[in-house]
Amino acid sequence: QKEVEQDPGPLSVPEGAIVSLNCTYSNSAFQYFMWYRQYSRKGPELLMYTYSSGNKEDGRFTAQVDKSSKYISLFIRDSQPSDSATYLCAQSGSGNSPLVFGKGTRLSVIA
Protein backbone atom coordinates (compact mmCIF):
# COMPACT_ATOMS: atom_id res chain seq x y z
CA GLN A 1 0.00 0.00 0.00
CA LYS A 2 1.41 3.36 -1.00
CA GLU A 3 -1.17 5.83 0.22
CA VAL A 4 -0.67 9.32 1.52
CA GLU A 5 -3.70 10.76 3.24
CA GLN A 6 -4.31 14.51 3.36
CA ASP A 7 -7.31 16.54 4.40
CA PRO A 8 -8.40 18.49 1.30
CA GLY A 9 -9.78 21.41 3.30
CA PRO A 10 -10.48 24.10 2.28
CA LEU A 11 -8.64 25.92 5.03
CA SER A 12 -9.16 29.63 5.51
CA VAL A 13 -7.02 31.71 7.89
CA PRO A 14 -6.43 35.43 8.54
CA GLU A 15 -3.21 37.05 7.41
CA GLY A 16 -0.43 36.57 9.94
CA ALA A 17 -1.78 33.29 11.31
CA ILE A 18 0.28 30.17 11.76
CA VAL A 19 -0.88 27.46 9.39
CA SER A 20 -0.48 23.77 10.09
CA LEU A 21 -0.90 21.30 7.24
CA ASN A 22 -0.72 17.57 7.86
CA CYS A 23 -0.53 14.24 6.12
CA THR A 24 -0.23 10.62 7.14
CA TYR A 25 1.49 7.93 5.15
CA SER A 26 1.41 4.16 5.18
CA ASN A 27 4.59 3.08 3.36
CA SER A 28 7.47 3.10 5.82
CA ALA A 29 9.94 2.06 3.13
CA PHE A 30 9.67 5.42 1.37
CA GLN A 31 11.84 7.87 3.27
CA TYR A 32 11.77 10.99 1.13
CA PHE A 33 9.09 13.49 2.04
CA MET A 34 8.20 16.62 0.14
CA TRP A 35 5.79 19.50 0.24
CA TYR A 36 4.70 21.14 -2.99
CA ARG A 37 2.73 24.33 -3.51
CA GLN A 38 0.45 24.56 -6.51
CA TYR A 39 -1.23 27.72 -7.70
CA SER A 40 -4.31 27.42 -9.84
CA ARG A 41 -3.57 26.07 -13.31
CA LYS A 42 0.15 25.83 -12.66
CA GLY A 43 2.52 22.95 -12.06
CA PRO A 44 3.49 22.10 -8.47
CA GLU A 45 6.50 23.90 -7.05
CA LEU A 46 8.80 22.17 -4.56
CA LEU A 47 8.68 23.94 -1.20
CA MET A 48 10.38 21.66 1.24
CA TYR A 49 12.18 18.35 1.15
CA THR A 50 13.17 16.12 4.05
CA TYR A 51 14.78 12.75 4.29
CA SER A 52 13.80 10.31 7.02
CA SER A 53 12.63 12.05 10.18
CA GLY A 54 13.17 15.37 11.89
CA ASN A 55 12.56 19.04 11.18
CA LYS A 56 13.67 21.32 8.41
CA GLU A 57 13.22 25.05 8.37
CA ASP A 58 13.34 27.49 5.46
CA GLY A 59 12.25 31.02 6.16
CA ARG A 60 8.60 30.99 7.22
CA PHE A 61 8.22 27.31 6.41
CA THR A 62 8.99 24.33 8.63
CA ALA A 63 8.61 20.73 7.54
CA GLN A 64 8.39 17.98 10.12
CA VAL A 65 8.39 14.20 9.81
CA ASP A 66 7.40 11.93 12.68
CA LYS A 67 8.18 8.40 11.61
CA SER A 68 6.79 6.83 14.77
CA SER A 69 3.32 8.09 13.96
CA LYS A 70 3.83 8.27 10.15
CA TYR A 71 2.91 11.91 10.24
CA ILE A 72 4.15 14.71 7.96
CA SER A 73 3.55 18.36 8.77
CA LEU A 74 4.15 21.73 7.17
CA PHE A 75 3.98 24.88 9.27
CA ILE A 76 3.71 28.33 7.73
CA ARG A 77 4.43 31.26 10.03
CA ASP A 78 3.16 34.79 9.44
CA SER A 79 0.97 33.60 6.59
CA GLN A 80 0.46 35.96 3.67
CA PRO A 81 -2.29 36.24 1.04
CA SER A 82 0.32 35.12 -1.49
CA ASP A 83 0.49 31.79 0.37
CA SER A 84 -3.03 31.04 -0.84
CA ALA A 85 -2.63 27.89 -2.92
CA THR A 86 -3.03 24.15 -2.79
CA TYR A 87 -0.39 22.37 -0.73
CA LEU A 88 0.47 18.80 -1.64
CA CYS A 89 2.44 16.44 0.51
CA ALA A 90 4.34 13.68 -1.26
CA GLN A 91 6.48 10.69 -0.48
CA SER A 92 8.92 8.71 -2.55
CA GLY A 93 11.52 5.99 -2.36
CA SER A 94 15.05 6.18 -3.61
CA GLY A 95 16.19 6.07 -7.20
CA ASN A 96 13.64 7.05 -9.78
CA SER A 97 10.53 5.90 -7.99
CA PRO A 98 7.57 8.23 -8.64
CA LEU A 99 6.03 10.48 -6.05
CA VAL A 100 2.96 9.41 -4.15
CA PHE A 101 0.84 12.47 -3.52
CA GLY A 102 -1.76 13.36 -0.98
CA LYS A 103 -4.95 14.93 -2.31
CA GLY A 104 -3.76 18.44 -1.51
CA THR A 105 -5.11 21.04 0.93
CA ARG A 106 -6.53 24.26 -0.43
CA LEU A 107 -5.40 27.18 1.71
CA SER A 108 -6.79 30.70 1.62
CA VAL A 109 -5.07 33.46 3.59
CA ILE A 110 -7.44 36.39 4.00
CA ALA A 111 -6.00 39.92 4.19
Add this chain to the structure above:
Amino acid sequence: GAVVSQHPSRVICKSGTSVKIECRSLDFQATTMFWYRQFPKQSLMLMATSNEGSKATYEQGVEKDKFLINHASLTLSTLTVTSAHPEDSSFYICSARDSGKNYGYTFGSGTRLTVV
Protein backbone atom coordinates in the same frame (compact mmCIF):
# COMPACT_ATOMS: atom_id res chain seq x y z
CA GLY B 1 17.96 25.21 -10.04
CA ALA B 2 16.44 22.47 -12.13
CA VAL B 3 13.92 23.70 -14.69
CA VAL B 4 11.40 21.67 -16.63
CA SER B 5 9.79 23.33 -19.61
CA GLN B 6 6.43 22.06 -20.80
CA HIS B 7 4.64 23.09 -23.99
CA PRO B 8 2.06 24.00 -24.95
CA SER B 9 0.53 25.51 -21.84
CA ARG B 10 -2.92 25.36 -23.33
CA VAL B 11 -4.41 23.60 -26.31
CA ILE B 12 -7.89 23.21 -27.74
CA CYS B 13 -8.45 20.47 -30.28
CA LYS B 14 -11.31 18.78 -32.05
CA SER B 15 -12.50 15.30 -31.20
CA GLY B 16 -10.62 12.65 -33.11
CA THR B 17 -7.42 14.61 -33.54
CA SER B 18 -4.10 14.01 -31.79
CA VAL B 19 -2.21 16.38 -29.55
CA LYS B 20 1.47 16.26 -28.62
CA ILE B 21 2.78 17.70 -25.36
CA GLU B 22 6.51 18.25 -24.87
CA CYS B 23 8.46 18.15 -21.63
CA ARG B 24 12.09 19.30 -21.59
CA SER B 25 14.62 19.38 -18.80
CA LEU B 26 16.51 22.59 -19.51
CA ASP B 27 19.60 22.41 -17.33
CA PHE B 28 19.88 18.79 -16.33
CA GLN B 29 19.58 15.32 -17.73
CA ALA B 30 16.64 13.15 -16.80
CA THR B 31 16.71 9.43 -17.52
CA THR B 32 13.22 9.20 -16.11
CA MET B 33 10.28 11.55 -16.44
CA PHE B 34 6.78 11.16 -15.13
CA TRP B 35 3.46 12.15 -16.65
CA TYR B 36 0.52 13.08 -14.45
CA ARG B 37 -3.05 14.00 -15.06
CA GLN B 38 -5.03 16.29 -12.79
CA PHE B 39 -8.76 16.92 -12.75
CA PRO B 40 -10.16 20.11 -11.20
CA LYS B 41 -9.72 20.26 -7.44
CA GLN B 42 -8.13 16.84 -7.37
CA SER B 43 -4.62 15.63 -6.80
CA LEU B 44 -2.15 14.47 -9.42
CA MET B 45 -2.69 11.01 -10.82
CA LEU B 46 0.38 9.27 -12.16
CA MET B 47 -0.23 8.10 -15.72
CA ALA B 48 3.11 6.69 -16.75
CA THR B 49 6.84 6.63 -16.17
CA SER B 50 8.87 7.61 -19.20
CA ASN B 51 12.31 6.00 -19.51
CA GLU B 52 14.94 7.32 -21.89
CA GLY B 53 15.61 4.86 -24.67
CA SER B 54 13.01 2.31 -23.61
CA LYS B 55 9.28 1.81 -23.39
CA ALA B 56 7.22 3.73 -20.92
CA THR B 57 5.64 2.05 -17.94
CA TYR B 58 1.94 2.78 -17.67
CA GLU B 59 -0.17 2.77 -14.53
CA GLN B 60 -3.11 0.47 -14.28
CA GLY B 61 -6.09 1.74 -16.21
CA VAL B 62 -4.11 4.05 -18.50
CA GLU B 63 -4.40 3.12 -22.16
CA LYS B 64 -0.93 2.98 -23.65
CA ASP B 65 -2.25 3.11 -27.20
CA LYS B 66 -4.12 6.29 -26.43
CA PHE B 67 -1.40 8.06 -24.48
CA LEU B 68 1.79 7.54 -26.46
CA ILE B 69 4.98 8.42 -24.65
CA ASN B 70 8.35 8.88 -26.28
CA HIS B 71 11.55 9.63 -24.38
CA ALA B 72 14.10 9.83 -27.16
CA SER B 73 16.76 11.84 -25.35
CA LEU B 74 17.90 12.64 -21.83
CA THR B 75 16.19 16.01 -21.97
CA LEU B 76 12.95 15.41 -23.84
CA SER B 77 9.84 13.35 -23.28
CA THR B 78 6.63 13.72 -25.26
CA LEU B 79 3.08 12.66 -24.53
CA THR B 80 0.73 12.29 -27.49
CA VAL B 81 -2.97 12.02 -26.82
CA THR B 82 -4.29 10.14 -29.81
CA SER B 83 -7.83 10.33 -31.14
CA ALA B 84 -8.74 12.74 -28.38
CA HIS B 85 -12.23 12.80 -26.92
CA PRO B 86 -13.89 15.31 -24.60
CA GLU B 87 -13.29 13.02 -21.62
CA ASP B 88 -9.55 13.43 -22.25
CA SER B 89 -9.87 17.11 -21.37
CA SER B 90 -7.68 17.62 -18.34
CA PHE B 91 -4.51 19.20 -16.97
CA TYR B 92 -1.43 17.20 -17.91
CA ILE B 93 1.83 17.73 -16.02
CA CYS B 94 5.27 16.23 -16.44
CA SER B 95 8.03 15.99 -13.88
CA ALA B 96 11.64 14.95 -13.72
CA ARG B 97 14.45 14.67 -11.24
CA ASP B 98 17.98 15.81 -11.76
CA SER B 99 19.96 12.56 -11.79
CA GLY B 100 22.78 14.38 -10.03
CA LYS B 101 20.61 15.21 -7.05
CA ASN B 102 18.87 12.85 -4.72
CA TYR B 103 15.88 14.91 -3.81
CA GLY B 104 12.87 16.64 -5.15
CA TYR B 105 11.16 16.42 -8.47
CA THR B 106 10.72 19.43 -10.68
CA PHE B 107 7.42 19.86 -12.45
CA GLY B 108 6.55 21.47 -15.71
CA SER B 109 3.98 24.26 -15.76
CA GLY B 110 1.31 21.92 -17.09
CA THR B 111 -0.80 21.71 -20.23
CA ARG B 112 -4.50 22.35 -20.16
CA LEU B 113 -6.10 20.24 -22.86
CA THR B 114 -9.65 20.93 -23.98
CA VAL B 115 -11.20 18.61 -26.53
CA VAL B 116 -14.29 19.99 -28.24
